[in-house]
Amino acid sequence: MKPTSQRLLILSVLAALMAATRINHFAPVPDASWAVFFIGGFYLSSWTRWAFPALMALAIAVDYAVITGSGQSFWQHYCVSPAYWCLIPAYFAMWAGGGWLRRRDVAMDLRSLGLLASSFVVAVCVTQLISQGSFYWLSASVAEPTLAGWWKNYSDWLPSYMASAAQYVGLAAVVHVAVAQLARTRHGAAALR
Numbered sequence: 001m002k003p004t005s006q007r008l009l010i011l012s013v014l015a016a017l018m019a020a021t022r023i024n025h026f027a028p029v030p031d032a033s034w035a036v037f038f039i040g041g042f043y044l045s046s047w048t049r050w051a052f053p054a055l056m057a058l059a060i061a062v063d064y065a066v067i068t069g070s071g072q073s074f075w076q077h078y079c080v081s082p083a084y085w086c087l088i089p090a091y092f093a094m095w096a097g098g099g100w101l102r103r104r105d106v107a108m109d110l111r112s113l114g115l116l117a118s119s120f121v122v123a124v125c126v127t128q129l130i131s132q133g134s135f136y137w138l139s140a141s142v143a144e145p146t147l148a149g150w151w152k153n154y155s156d157w158l159p160s161y162m163a164s165a166a167q168y169v170g171l172a173a174v175v176h177v178a179v180a181q182l183a184r185t186r187h188g189a190a191a192l193r
Contacts, residue, residue: 007047010039010044011040011044011054011055014036014055015055015058018032018036018058018059018062019058020032022059030164030167032164032165032168033059033091034091034124035165035172037052037092037094038097038098038120038123038165039168039172040052040055040098041094041095041096041099041102042098042099042101043098048095052091052092052095055091056087059091067080078141081135082138083131083135083139087131090126090127090130090131093123093127094123094124094127094165097122097123097126098123101115101119104119108180108181116169120166120169121162124158125158128154128157128158128162132153132157136150136153
């Protein structure tokens, strides 16, 4: 498969995954949005100029469809405060984490696993800082914001967002290794002919 075809396939799978899981953030199947942007940053970094905005537009479109589909006004919904637009830099932090990992010459070894873990944890912490912090400080949902209240909110929600995104990124890593192994096996078999 050609690189462009591979990227289009990856973009399609990521878009479908985000659309399917973003519909209800608290469903039994967790929202994959954070992982989608991290994985997108890894595989689609050369397409950042249009792939990131396309996935961002999809996220907003899904939110719009879900909110208006429930009979509420998108612009009046509590999630759509001035903080809502901070999701763009928040999700870009996940994208940048995946892109950073891509530039590190990853292989199938412990070093690469450590790079994956560290880039993922930093990206999630920064994303949570931007998304949760902006919601806490900029929306009208918190009547009297305090630094202690913000920290409690940040630290209370961080583990669940980390775990949700880690499930998808872990699965993507397993698929990546399996596909790479399959390609090596096929290449080795072809070389023996």
